[in-house]
Amino acid sequence: MAQGLIEVERKFLPGPGTEERLQELGGTLEHRVTFRDTYYDTPELSLMQADHWLRRREDSGWELKCPGAAGVLGHHTEYKELTAEPTIVAQLCKVLGADGLGAGDVAAVLGPLGLQEVASFVTKRSAWKLVLLGTDEEEPQLRVDLDTADFGYAVGEVEALVHEEAEVPTALEKIHRLSSMLGVPAQETAPAKLIVYLQRFRPQDYQRLLEVNSSKQRPQGTEDPDNCLG
Numbered sequence: 001m002a003q004g005l006i007e008v009e010r011k012f013l014p015g016p017g018t019e020e021r022l023q024e025l026g027g028t029l030e031h032r033v034t035f036r037d038t039y040y041d042t043p044e045l046s047l048m049q050a051d052h053w054l055r056r057r058e059d060s061g062w063e064l065k066c067p068g069a070a071g072v073l074g075h076h077t078e079y080k081e082l083t084a085e086p087t088i089v090a091q092l093c094k095v096l097g098a099d100g101l102g103a104g105d106v107a108a109v110l111g112p113l114g115l116q117e118v119a120s121f122v123t124k125r126s127a128w129k130l131v132l133l134g135t136d137e138e139e140p141q142l143r144v145d146l147d148t149a150d151f152g153y154a155v156g157e158v159e160a161l162v163h164e165e166a167e168v169p170t171a172l173e174k175i176h177r178l179s180s181m182l183g184v185p186a187q188e189t190a191p192a193k194l195i196v197y198l199q200r201f202r203p204q205d206y207q208r209l210l211e212v213n214s215s216k217q218r219p220q221g222t223e224d225p226d227n228c229l230g
């Protein structure tokens, strides 16, 4: 993936007819894939508290999601995805207030930065792509991922990858239109797999994140009063 793309997405709870509906809408199944994600943070969850999410995905390497202009806003989220290791290391040092670690491998700075494994789970994913009928331009193409985690939680996401903030409103409009065509209730939000994992298996960490999020000031003009952890 190109460096620093912005991932705009909306999660939803898939039903038994979701794949059939995707086919009816002209979606094509790109692949079915299974992968393990391992997330890392400090014992105090300093990264997650700063809305940064560091993971290693088996066979595809390191990724750091950092909040975009909106972060979590209403029913959608907007994150920058960093995948180049020197860029990830530089951002980790910035967020954790560390100096002098150079710009090497992520694995080499885990120890010095106090980062350790906080969650690890396997996801089975069917990945769909779709161009909405009635739109002249082909970009941004929408992706729909239907995930089931090995601890029994299923979640879908409608997603667009864009290069700059100016493209976000159009992407969002398409995401909301497709969500509605898939029968997703307008007010529905669904938590990320990692959040459900923490809630089930690390309830104290989950509570800590909830507390930090509920004490944060929401940006003006956002309409969702719920905690952003869904």
Ligand SMILES: Cc1ncc(C[n+]2csc(CCOP(=O)(O)OP(=O)(O)OP(=O)(O)O)c2C)c(N)n1
Residues within 6 Å of the ligand: 053, 065, 072, 077, 079, 157, 189, 190, 191, 192, 193, 194, 195, 228, 229, 230
């Ligand atoms: C409602 C809500 N959503 C996301 C967040 C932030 N967040 C929580 S966990 C988390 C990290 C995991 O992101 P997610 O999109 O769930 O991972 P996944 O779909 O497996 O990876 P992909 O293949 O799409 O890269 C984030 C950004 C939040 N605070 N609140």
Ligand SMILES: [Mg+2]
Residues within 6 Å of the ligand: 009, 157
């Ligand atoms: Mg996602």
